[in-house]
Amino acid sequence: MLGPQIRQLALQFAAALAVLSLAWPYYGIRNEELPWPQTAFAIGGIAALFATISRQPWWWRLMHALFAPLAWSVSRLAIDPGWFLLLFVLLLLVYRGALTGQVPLYFSNRPSAAAIAKLTADRHDLRFLDLGAGIGSVLIPLASERPEAHFSGVENAPATWLIGRLRSAGLANCDWRWGDIWQTDLSGHNVVYAFLSPAPMAALWEKVQKEMPPGSLFVSNSFPVPGVAATRIIDVDDARQTRLYCYRI
Template sequence: MAAWMGLVGRYPALGALLAQVVACMVVAIAVVAALQLGGWRFSPLSVGLVQGAVAAWLVRRMGLSIWWWGLSLAFVPAVLLANGAALPSWLFLLGFVLVLLLNWNSISERVPLYLTGARSTDALATWLERRAPDFRFVDLGCGPAGALLCLARRFPEAQFVGVETAPLSFAIAWLRSLGRSNCRIRYVSLWRTDLADFDVAYCFLSPAPMAALWRKASAELPTGAWLISNSFEVPDIPADETLALHDWRQSRLMLWRMGH
């Protein structure tokens, strides 16, 4: 089971696909049983909605990010609705392109879009309150920058930088940061980001890059700076501090202090 969950963490699309297949099988068995035992018949759309709910529940149990839940819930119902509607073919291409632009990093770096939730943001803010007010914070893969902007508003004397290379995520983050003087969004890979100017480097990536990220952080972050990872460990390097988030996934923030 641990090996399987590790595989899903590296390739979330594989987990979402498996959830769709399993949900289809479960719902098909239930529909056939209801027809044979009770003579009950269901509309295709109602069956699709149930299938989507089962798939979304499975994706949630796998620990995938919230946008995978919505995609899993809506996929089959959307196909059924589209099948009966005169929709232009370009609409499906547009949907594919949007998903691709949001998850560009999952192809090249095996880093899907994970959104930092409210519990993680609150835990980060509580921890950051211990620091001097003018700290420098970088989010390595900030996505649409919801958490980063929340922290920037909460700590106006600090400086925040988000780096992102998924084009649509970057565009959303950049637009949202306009007018926020203490927050900048850069279209640059985390691997090309010099960490020497930061006191805190935060990431919510995947298991795949964590060993390489540790080597980069160890070489570039100044002594006394912190690396914070949401949910994913650095292999064989115990965290100096762990913050439990008390969510349904039992996720946590792991913190490493450099050079001590």
């Protein structure tokens, strides 16, 4: 089965092939040069149509619509290819989750960390795991406040992992890990927290149900598990109106 990124590339390639297979013969017969601006916008339109037909989320439709026109526009700037390589490396260092798993980098804020601290205050044997821990926006405040509890964070973007590792270095109760959330064993934790995206929530819920022990708690920031009623929803008092979806196992 194709991965999500390969499927999106295949969709964009299909749109380009559909447009060029018609445009090149037409303008070739007329002995005219291919009008690249119009062709790029046509590819974007067909790609958006394909994304709509295949029921892609709205942001993928927008990305498919804009990709070809933006690529053509950037090509007109005659930028040295080395800058694109540098940009890609920087994006990979910071946004690896978005590039490889449809998980953008989101920072949990202080009100969210405070709400989670209150939520877990009655767990005296707290073993907390943050999946996609970023730079430790939740993990480090909680670990500082609860020195008797155990906290673990998993991150796979090199730059954010390094920042989080440095920030958590002085906390003996904080285990900062480099790793893949899908390869992380959840069975040793009684509270698991995630701030990911809508894309992985259904698969993550299956993993949570299989691995987390009875009585444990799964908390998702902003993104509910599709088709599953949350045990509790906490409205965080912050500017972006954050919601924490809590699921008791």
